[in-house]
Amino acid sequence: MHESRMSANVEMMDTSNIGDSKKELTGRARRKMSKMDKQPASMIVQEDSDARLNVSELVEKRRSELEAMMRVIKAPPSTRTALQRISRCKRRRASAHNLKRLPKSVRNILISDYKERPGLKSYKRRQLADREKSLKGEKIHAEPEDGPNRLSTHVWFAKRFHMIVKFGWHLPLCPTEKKLKHCMKICAGKVDGVVGFDFTFTRTIDCEFDSALSKMILIGTLAQEFSLNSKLVVQREVQGDYVIAFVKNEEATKFATDLVMSKNGHFGGLELWRLHRCAKGRMTFPDDFPDSVLGSKVIRDELNRMASQCRRKPKSKNKFLHLNLLENSEETLPAPPGVQYTDDDQSVDKIRLIAHGRGRIEQFATVACYPSGAIEEYDPYSVLDTKKPITGNFKGVGYVTSVAQDFSIGSNVAIASVKSAIFERKPAKIIYRNLHWNHWRVAKVEYLKSDCDKSFNLIE
Numbered sequence: 001m002h003e004s005r006m007s008a009n010v011e012m013m014d015t016s017n018i019g020d021s022k023k024e025l026t027g028r029a030r031r032k033m034s035k036m037d038k039q040p041a042s043m044i045v046q047e048d049s050d051a052r053l054n055v056s057e058l059v060e061k062r063r064s065e066l067e068a069m070m071r072v073i074k075a076p077p078s079t080r081t082a083l084q085r086i087s088r089c090k091r092r093r094a095s096a097h098n099l100k101r102l103p104k105s106v107r108n109i110l111i112s113d114y115k116e117r118p119g120l121k122s123y124k125r126r127q128l129a130d131r132e133k134s135l136k137g138e139k140i141h142a143e144p145e146d147g148p149n150r151l152s153t154h155v156w157f158a159k160r161f162h163m164i165v166k167f168g169w170h171l172p173l174c175p176t177e178k179k180l181k182h183c184m185k186i187c188a189g190k191v192d193g194v195v196g197f198d199f200t201f202t203r204t205i206d207c208e209f210d211s212a213l214s215k216m217i218l219i220g221t222l223a224q225e226f227s228l229n230s231k232l233v234v235q236r237e238v239q240g241d242y243v244i245a246f247v248k249n250e251e252a253t254k255f256a257t258d259l260v261m262s263k264n265g266h267f268g269g270l271e272l273w274r275l276h277r278c279a280k281g282r283m284t285f286p287d288d289f290p291d292s293v294l295g296s297k298v299i300r301d302e303l304n305r306m307a308s309q310c311r312r313k314p315k316s317k318n319k320f321l322h323l324n325l326l327e328n329s330e331e332t333l334p335a336p337p338g339v340q341y342t343d344d345d346q347s348v349d350k351i352r353l354i355a356h357g358r359g360r361i362e363q364f365a366t367v368a369c370y371p372s373g374a375i376e377e378y379d380p381y382s383v384l385d386t387k388k389p390i391t392g393n394f395k396g397v398g399y400v401t402s403v404a405q406d407f408s409i410g411s412n413v414a415i416a417s418v419k420s421a422i423f424e425r426k427p428a429k430i431i432y433r434n435l436h437w438n439h440w441r442v443a444k445v446e447y448l449k450s451d452c453d454k455s456f457n458l459i460e
Contacts, residue, residue, distance in 0.1 A: 130250070151200050152214050152252040161269050169201040172269035180275075183266050186220045187276040188407040193264030194220040196256070197273055214252040218243040218259075219276065226262055230255065241280075278404035278415055281352045281446060288401045288415050291348050296334050299401070303329045303336065303364075319436040336364040336435060339396035347420040352446040353400065353432065355412040359441040362434045363403050367416050368394035370429045370442070389439035390431060397422040400432070415448070 059066070149169045157163065161172035174180070186193040197217045213234060218227055223243040227236050232255045235246040247255045259265045268276075277284045289295035307325040310318050323337050333341040333348075341348075355361050371394070398418030406413045416432075426447060431440040 149201070151198055152249040153198055153256050156253045156256050157198070157267075157269075160267075164270070166270065167201055171201060172198075172267075174269050174271040175267075179266060180272060183268055183272055184275060184279065184405065185407055186264065186266065187272075188279065189221055190407050191264070192221045193266065194218055194222040194226050194259065194262065195272070196259045196265070196267045197269075198252070198256070198267075200252075210246070212249060213246040214249050214255075216245045216247060216252075216255065218245060222263065222265075226259065226265070230258060232258070274402060275404040278402040279406045279408075279413060281413070281415075281448065283350055283415060283448060284402065288350060288417070290333060290335075290401065290417050291346065296332075300329050300334045303334065323435060325435075336366070336399050338366040338433075338435075339399045341419070345419045345421065348398070348417045349420045349423055350448045351398075351416050351418055351423070351430075352448055353414040353416055353430070353443040354406075354409070354446070355414075356429075356442040356444060359412060359432075359443060360434075361400055361403055361412050361414040361432060361443065363400055365400040365414070365416075365432045365434045366396040367398040367400065367418055368396055368431050368433070368440070369422060370427055370431055390441065391439050394431065394433075394440065414443075 148165045151157065151169065151171075154170055157172040158170075160177075161175050163170050164173045165171070182191065183195050185191040186195050195218070197219075198214065199217050200214045202215065218224075219242060224238070227233055227243050227245045230245070232247050232251045233245045234248060237244040245255075256267055260267060274284045274287060283289070286292055286295035286298050290299045303325050306320070310320050310325065315321055325337060327337040328335045328340050331341065333346060335341060353361060353367075398416050400414045400416045402415040404413055405411075426445075428445055429442055430445055432443050433440045
């Protein structure tokens with residue numbers, strides 16, 4: 001029995017030693033052992049051995065591999081420009097135009113690369129070359145032999161405006177900035193300022209126009225003050241609300257910059273000019289002259305543009321879905337749907353419409369005679385009017401060509417082309433209906449002159 005007790009104690013001692021060994025391999029020791037198991041045999045140094053890693057021998061054995069790695073690290077990229085060899089802190093944005101802006105320590109490195117580019121000139125050399133051309137009477141910016149002509153301010157406009165081709169010229173349409181309403185108020189005299197327009201392209205029809213000068217039209221309360229104070233104005237004329245300033249072609253861009261930098265000064269394009277003319281009750285060629293060859297082409301192109309835009313729109317957002325916009329577009333005198341000109345109705349008159357009350361006139365709205373005994377008008381400014389809207393199939397006698405907002409009277413105005421035979425009695429009111437409307441509204445009528453002068457009726 002004594003021996004059996006001794007053997008049991010030995011077994012108990014053995015089990016306790018096993019538990020202690022497990023405790024030693026837990027936690028940090030276990031993680032260390034797992035890392036050592038993943039290391040290569042050459043990196044493991046036994047504590048009881050005297051083996052050590054000899055760095056010189058290891059480098060000597062791996063010399064070829066290390067040299068190949070260093071060659072790859074130090075090698076520059078395959079495609080690298082001369083400017084990219086300089087550190088970022090020493091680069092200059094204008095280095096492509098002026099080498100003197102580069103640090104002297106790296107300037108000589110880049111000269112050879114820049115000499116290989118034959119078309120590159122410094123800014124001062126280009127200035128001297130342009131000055132020599134102007135003294136000799138040559139054109140600084142040569143106009144292309146094939147294609148539309150360009151204004152002297154073409155580059156200045158192209159950076160700030162949407163450009164179109166019209167009258168054989170590249171012309172500014174509207175600015176990229178949202179300032180149309182503000183410029184309209186300046187043109188109407190509601191806000192102090194000046195708005196300029198470049199009308200150099202009228203030289204093709206104005207025989208007295210000097211080809212060495214650029215023609216600028218200034219509108220606004222500060223137009224005369226700016227034209228008098230500007231040293232770049234060679235010749236100055238005043239015609240009604242407009243101040244016409246003539247500037248040398250080589251100084252036209254500087255004139256445009258000075259105007260924009262002046263107090264509340266802006267430059268406009270063809271869109272602003274047309275809106276200003278319509279608000280003043282003046283016609284613009286060719287948009288308000290559908291009886292002319294060029295005017296009919298403008299109306300036809302606009303109807304085609306609207307039709308193509310409608311085809312791309314979903315049916316839920318297409319307000320012209322029930323209309324055939326090209327119904328009368330191929331006629332001799334093109335017109336929107338609802339208006340048709342016969343061979344006896346080729347002569348048209350121009351009238352100005354003033355929306356009555358809450359009316360809103362849109363382009364290509366149908367115009368009809370006012371049936372005074374058959375309708376009841378709305379109260380002009382009452383939003384609680386209970387009268388029924390004007391409905392019925394009235395015969396269209398014309399349509400609207402231009403629409404604008406007249407800030408002087410605070411109402412929507414338009415210019416319409418109507419049949420001359422219908423308006424011989426010159427009524428004081430008419431009714432109009434926009435293309436997507438089912439009802440009619442009333443507008444007042446003012447009669448305009450329909451003649452077109454040699455200056456495309458751009459100024460009076």
